[in-house]
Amino acid sequence: MHAHAVPAPPLRVFILDDHEVVRRGVRDLLEAEPDIVVAGEAATAREALARVPAARPHVAVLDVRLGGAGRGSDHGGVEVCRELRARMPELACLMLTSFDDDEALFDAIMAGAAGYVLKQIGGPGLVDAVRTVASGRSILDPRTAARVMARLRGPEQAPQPHDSSEPDSSELERLSPRELEILDLIGEGLTNRQIADRLYLAEKTVKNRVSSILSKLGVRRRVQAALIAERVREQTSGTRSAHG
The missing domain is CATH 3.40.50.2300 (Response regulator)
Structure with missing residues (x-):
């Protein structure tokens, strides 16, 4: 008889994206990892808000723009992030987007998102990002941080000498x-x-x-x-x- 170590519980992830191909791709990518399980998915904000609490994920991967690029400034995923964080403060939200959009980035961070990555990210990079936010850390590279800080300062604040x-x-x-x-x-x-x-x-x-x-x-x-x-x-x- 050999003693077996008790395996750590899997990292549970929920996926919100209105494109089925993207959802399937992200699901397949994450479920290929032995320590990650996709606990649920949704195509709309309403579905996500209804399903996430029951799925009890550690991380929610949220598409920033729901409804396609034609919706312009629709940052539906950001609103989902804000609502989920209010209900489940321990949930880490990782925003996923096709667009390098300063306004969406700012809104996502203010909504409590732990990370923000472009869909052009490679598979290993996305897996690393999920694990990073699950560990309680944030994903915000120095250039992004500088842009957000400039946006936060805003025109109403007087210029600083430094x-x-x-x-x-x-x-x-x-x-x-x-x-x-x-x-x-x-x-x-x-x-x-x-x-x-x-x-x-x-x-x-x-x-x-x-x-x-x-x-x-x-x-x-x-x-x-x-x-x-x-x-x-x-x-x-x-x-x-x-x-x-």
């Missing part, structure tokens, strides 16, 4: 060690409840700390703090590599 997409050391120095820890978790895409669980704090305490962090960093939105946290990690990683 590029505010880069963290200001004096602003960061104002944060306490605990606030820096929370900022890092914001950068990972965690909600207040998840941060509270991770740090063994009350959710209300985390909410207050987040408000303090936003104030000290001089930003108004959580996603801006998340982008700053991402830049801090990049700089820290670069410094470690240089000294390694």
Whole structure:
């Protein structure tokens, strides 16, 4: 008799895309992986909102534009993301689109999406993206982050003497060690409840700390703090590599 290790539960994924060929392709690609199972799929926003809670996926792969390119600015998948994240905060949403659209990208991030990839991505890249967001990390490359930060700053904000997409050391120095820890978790895409669980704090305490962090960093939105946290990690990683 040989002892057998208990296998880890599979990563459950839900697919929303109005093109059957795309859905089938994504399903076949993901189900070829031994640790991933497609828990459900939908062709419309209404179907997705009805089926996702019952399917209990870890990741939802959502087409940004539902109804085809002819629908213009229809970002139906973004609305599905926003609604699902409100109902299921632990769900990671990965947006999939054929278009490199700054407006859709911005809307998706504000809706709580953990990642945003183009359909031109290769099969291994999509699988990696699903696993990345499932692990609680976000997918936002530096160029994309800079575009989003520029969009967040908007014309109503006065020009800054430095590029505010880069963290200001004096602003960061104002944060306490605990606030820096929370900022890092914001950068990972965690909600207040998840941060509270991770740090063994009350959710209300985390909410207050987040408000303090936003104030000290001089930003108004959580996603801006998340982008700053991402830049801090990049700089820290670069410094470690240089000294390694």
